[in-house]
Amino acid sequence: MGATIATFRSPGGIHPAYHKDLAAEQAIREMPLPSALIVSMSQHLGKPAIPTVKKGDSVLRGQVIGSPAGFISAAVHAPTSGTVKLVAATPTASGPRADAITIDPDGEDTWIDGITPCPDWRQLEKADIVNRIAAGGISGMGGAGFPTHVKVSPPPETLIDTLILNGAECEPYLTADYRLMLEHAAQIWEGALIIARALDAHTIRVAIEDNKPAAIAAMQAAIPAEAGDAAVVALKTEYPQGAEKQQIFAVTGRTVPAGGLPLSVGVVVENVGTTLAVWDAVVNGRPLTERVTTVTGGSIVQPANVRARLGTTYADLVAFCGGTTGPVAKIISGGPMMGFAQADTSVATTKTTSGLLLLGPDAVHAYESQPCVSCGRCVGVCPMNLMPNELSQFLEAEDYEAAEAYNVMDCMECGCCAFECPAHRPLVQHMRRGKAQVMLNRRKQ
Amino acid sequence: MSDLTIVSSSPHAHSGTSVQRIMLDVIVAMLPALAAAIYFFGWDAVRLVSACVLACVAAEAVARKWMGRDLGVYDLSAVITGMLLAFNLPPSLPTWMAVVGSVFAIVIAKQLFGGIGYNPFNPALAGRVMLLISFPVFMTSWSQWVIPAPIGIDAVTTATPLGLVKTAVLSGGALPFTFNSSTALQLFLGNQNGCIGEVSAAALLLGGLYLLWRRCISWHIPGAYLGTVAIFSGILWLLNPEQNLSPLFHVLAGGLMLGALFMATDMVTSPVTKRGMLVFGAGCGVLTMLIRKWGGYPEGVSFAIILMNAITPLINRATRPRVFGGVKSGKKTS
Amino acid sequence: MTPILATSLTIGGAGLACSGLLALAARFLSVEEDPRVEEVTNILPGANCGGCGFAGCANYAEAIIVDNAAINLCAPGGADVLKSLADMLGQTAQAAEHKVAIVLCNGDTANAPRKFEYNGVADCHAAHAIGGGDKLCSYGCLGYASCARVCPVGAIEMTGGIAKVHPDLCISCTACVKACPRQLIKMVPSARTIHVLCSSKDKGPAVKKACKVGCIGCTLCTKQVDDEQIKMEGFLAVVDYAKPLDSDAPIEKCPTHCIVRT
């Protein structure tokens, strides 16, 4: 049985050069413990966690070192055993500083006591599953990093019928999810069953772009007998098929209302990496302490998919991949479409670090913003059906009300518009600035 | 560049296109028509095209310098304006008039509005319309044209096909010629009287296909424009074949091909939304036919496009796409 | 009747009717207003700069009459406006201290290196939001002129990659203070000439790495004054503008020369 082909086409979208061949055939490599781990308390959207250890404390792997701050927040665990060397405000990959805990590994990598595997999770109550996910400190590993236990415990009156596993990995260069699907298909499926049980969802769909036939085949072959209505859906290869709303539409034909959540159409989307982490947390009882990151780009000697502890500095990752081939012009945390450019490699990985991209001067697009020539390309490619041309002009003139009226808040910063703009206008940067300012103005009122 | 890394907002990838690249493509796409112009009009075509291009580029440079605008990024758009304007001139026009039109197009119609991206009207068209109003006689005197055998009554004329039709209809006479497949082929290849760049539909289509292939234009505007003209003239023809020529004639004659493929599609002055482009193209088509049929001029392409340019902002506003997931979404949920 | 006449009459008539309606509406819907508000508005300079803390001159005028707001808040108006207001309202003219804006950062291109090459919107807010700004010092002036663009009188000049306020041109409207994403601009009494031109809260070694003229928190300056006219706030020396200070000793002692006399 082949995979189902997605029939619905969401608006917009682009076809960037994918460069996936750099790392796609590299099996996941375990990275040895580095000399220091810098674990940020800011692992996801929303408030950073609160450090629960101080300088000099010794910690064990899996021990909570950051407790969740509020409802939309997940715990942070020590990625290995060792000593806390420093607790200090440190820059994060996205810019602002947040507390980070530096751990000197003792090399023993001793797990904390009380790790309790639970192979018969099928006997667990829904609430227990959610608790085990929360205790695992799991948050979305694909995009913004929404805490998973919140996502899998929707308000009781909401009916969720479909769970979508997002294996689209539409960002160019990145291959981490691809490798996970090839190497851990069975575990991902079991994780999916666990989440589906917590949600009471009877339909499971795995969404994969059709440029990854091997992953489609692997996931297809691993569909468990007990899964019921489960299928792999091949998406047309187009950026951003991995975006939540666009993917839900492509797979189910349902449209999430603007400003609304997938819950409102009965769908929950989980990234495949997150699903694997859920499996590990529920079945093995192990909290999230490591993840697979694609280290790639023309400047990396040996591009690879690396399983590294959270808090591994980018410098250590690069060194593990053989260092750099020459001058590096751009360092990007994440993929080229939505990742954050870095000044250097001093920042460390978090739960959301899907990729680390080092580009040489030839691969970097430095631009000069020109006046809009009204070509309309941005309008045509915007998956949210916005008018980036008008918006950017409103925002250049600091007319935030007009920008709000033209739905700047619905922009997901996917970057399609700026990718296509022949006038090289920094459209996404305008949108970001506009969204921040509109938020601020709303709060003032 | 220093050895510091570059940091910018996402996205860090780009399609590689640029305004300059698009302009270059447009110029390439105009080459077949330029070749046809030189083939049919010889030295006059060379004279007018070089005069207009040189005048436009010079005017652009001077105007930018004078207005203190950046001279750094040179986007080739003045070359296009020059070529398009020249394409829209009759072969016998004195050089100095072509230069006046070019300077008007660049300085008044473009730079005074703020330069590329800010001009509401297609500069080349603005230049042509200005010339048409200021020097009507020069702008409508055509060369000697040996009418291809099956068309005509006269062997030689100094009118355009559309002009012949207009004169005949105004004087209440019968149509000046019959139109059949072999005349159509002659018009298609370019054996007709008219402005230097508009005569050969074949050459223009070739360029248009190139633009479509390079994704410099989308099919919406030319499709809607040509389609509307065909339907409009088709209805007239069916109603009264004595007084009206077939849709094929209307599509091939005059400046329609040039207008629909190269001037209505000018990115700056046409709508940005797909629906808006359809509205724009259809509007151009209706206006063109209204002028051809009932207006004072035999040809209406320039006026039609200029008028539609004027309401482009309105079209953009009216056809703003609904946000994905916005209320009353056209997409049905299943 | 010709069509032209008909059209003009209809349109003209419609226009007349509308204006009549508007006039009536203006009459009946208008709120009773204290005539003095308008008088005060007329006295105020009409710069609408917002420096008084109200949205514009008319709002300030209303606040003076209705809410008894102080009459000495209009900085651009100066002594003349204050006197006219005082005369009109029968109050005494008590001039507020004249303040001007100053950018508390001296880390120009030569003194404060950058940490990366910024490629993006030339606006301080935008630059600040990307990787925390391209200056190595995360507190210093980014130099993308957001403050200069909002200054109604062009009193802010960008020199050497940082902003400088010309105190003699500044009309105390505080627009720049609000515009700076790094909160570098402070209002200080115009009579004061000694300033610590640094806003970095970092510790000494970090500052040293990021800027040649930053405050390294050595506290030497605070020992040159007798009444905490300069005191430490964390690792940053700050001038207390409430206390008089006119001594060259702190300037001479500061090892990084971040204390200057303007």
Ligand code: SF4
């Ligand atoms: S970044 Fe925003 S405006 Fe641009 S294409 Fe994506 S959703 Fe549309």
Ligand code: SF4
């Ligand atoms: S893609 Fe760029 S030039 Fe084209 S309409 Fe959008 S903003 Fe303007």
Ligand code: SF4
């Ligand atoms: S003082 Fe602030 S607003 Fe002005 S240029 Fe410097 S950083 Fe920008």
